[in-house]
Amino acid sequence: MNYIAGEWSASGGGCTYERENPAVPHRVIGEYPESTPADGRRAADAARRAFGAWSGAPAAERTEILVRAADLILRRQTEIAAALTAEEGKPIGRARGEVARAAEALKYFAHGALRSGGQTMQSLRPGVRLATWREPIGPFLAITPFNFPLFIAALKLGPAMASGNTMVWKPSPHTPVVSVELMQAFVDAGLPGGVLNLVMGGSAELGQSLVEDPDIVGVSFTGSTAVGLDIGSRGAARHIRVQQEMGGKNVLVVADDCDLKRAAEVAAESSFGESGQKCTAAGLVVVDRRRGEEFLAEVESILKAMTLGDGADSGTDLGPLVDRTALHRANDLYDRAIDAGAVSELSGCGTSAADADGYFFEPRVVRLPQGEHLLKTQEAFAPILSLVLADDVVDEGLSLVSQCGMGLSASILTDSLSAADDFSRRVSAGLVNVNLPTTGVEYQAAFGGWNLSGGPFPEGGAGAEEFYVRTKTVATASRL
C-alpha cells in the first residue's frame, strides 16, 4: 500500500505488481501498488501542505518522534529482518545488522535537529548584529535502491525530516515489505500525516514525474549511475538541488608486504559479501604478479568453506541476486568478460543449498588481461572478483581507479604507514580504507562517491543536513 496524506491507500490507477522471494521464486511475497504519476502528484501535494506545521514544530518534538520510530524498528527487528531476507535475499544475520544500523542512524540524525544552528558574526556596521539562520526548504523526494533499503532510507529521511522538511519516498520495487514496515514505524511513532508519504512502484515514468513535480524542492537519490545522471539533468532543468549517490567500481590493492591469507579474507568479504550487491563491493583486486597463484589458493579455500543458499538459513553465506533480470545481467556480463579475454580461475562455493529455480549466481574469480577490459569499467553488482596482476600494485590500483571514471571506495592492505598514506592521498575516491574491506559505511562520517559515483553533496555525518537546509543571513540594527 501507499501511504499518502496520513492514510494507507491503493494506487489510484489500480495496478499492482507481484514481488517474489528471489531464493525461492515460486514463493510470492505479495502484491504491491504500481503507482502512477497521479499518485506521486497527490503525495507531493500532501508533503507541501504538511510543510508549514512540521517545519514550525519545535525541533525537540521532531527529534522525539524520530527517536520513537527508531525504537520501534529495533523492537520489531526480528520480523523486519526476516522480511528483508525474504524479499531482498541477504543472509539473515546481515539483515538483522541492517535493521539495527538503520535504527541507530535514524537516532543519530534525529538529534541533529537539536544541534542544528547558524552562526553569529561581527558586523562592519555599528550597532548591527549579523547572524545566519539555517532553514528547511520544503518537500524533498527520496529515491532509494534495493540493496540497503532501510539503512539508505534512514540516511535520507533522518536528516531531511529532523531539519524540518517533509518528504515523498519512493523505495525500490524489490523491497516493498520493509518499506511498509519503516513507514508503519513512523506512523506508530506519531508522525503527523503528510510529513512522510510513501509511493511504491518501479516505473521510470513514476520516478521522472516525481523529480519533475512542481512541489518537490530537492531530490536525494541512491542507485545506479545511469539513473542518477538522468535525475541530475532533470533536476538541473528545474533548478532544484539533487544529491546523487551512484554506482562504483572499487579497487582493493594488496601490497607486497601483507599476509596473503588475511588479504584473501578481506578481498572475499569485499567482493562476495551480500553476493556482490554493494555499491562499495571490490570489483578489482590488484595483487603482485609473483604472488598471484598463492593468493588464488587462499581465496579458493575460503570459497570451499562457503555455502550458497537461501538467506533465511542460518548457515548461508551467500544468498541469491535480487531478481531474474539481475541474474541474466550477471551471466551476460560474465560471458562477455570471458569472450573479451578474462580467464576463469575459480567458481562456486564448497556447499550449494540453492533452490534450482532461485536467482543464484555462484561466486567467480577471473583474471583480467593487461590493457582495457569491460570488467575494469563496468560495475558487476554480482559476486565476481576480478584479479589484476601487476608489477607495481599501488600504481596499477591508482590507474585503475582513474580509468573507470568512478570514485566510490578504495582499499589498500599494507603494513607500511607511508604506502597507506600515499595511497590515501592520491586515490580519487570519496571513501578510503586501510587494512579493511572496500565495504563498510558508518553513518556518523560523510559518505559520498566522487566522479561518476556521486554528486557534490555527500550523505551521513554531522554535515548530512546541509543538503536539506538553506542559509538566510539576518542583519539586525538595535534601533532604527
Ligand code: NAD
Ligand atoms: P536503480 O538505479 O535501478 O534504482 C534505484 C531507484 O531508482 C529505485 O527506487 C528505482 O525504482 C528508481 N528508478 C529507476 N529508474 C528511474 C528513473 N528513470 N527515474 C527516477 N527513479 C528511477 O538501482 P538499484 O538496482 O536499485 O541499486 C543498485 C545500484 O545502486 C548500483 O549501481 C549501486 O552501486 C547503487 N548504489 C549506490 C550506493 C551509494 O551510496 N553510492 C548505495 C547503494 C547502491
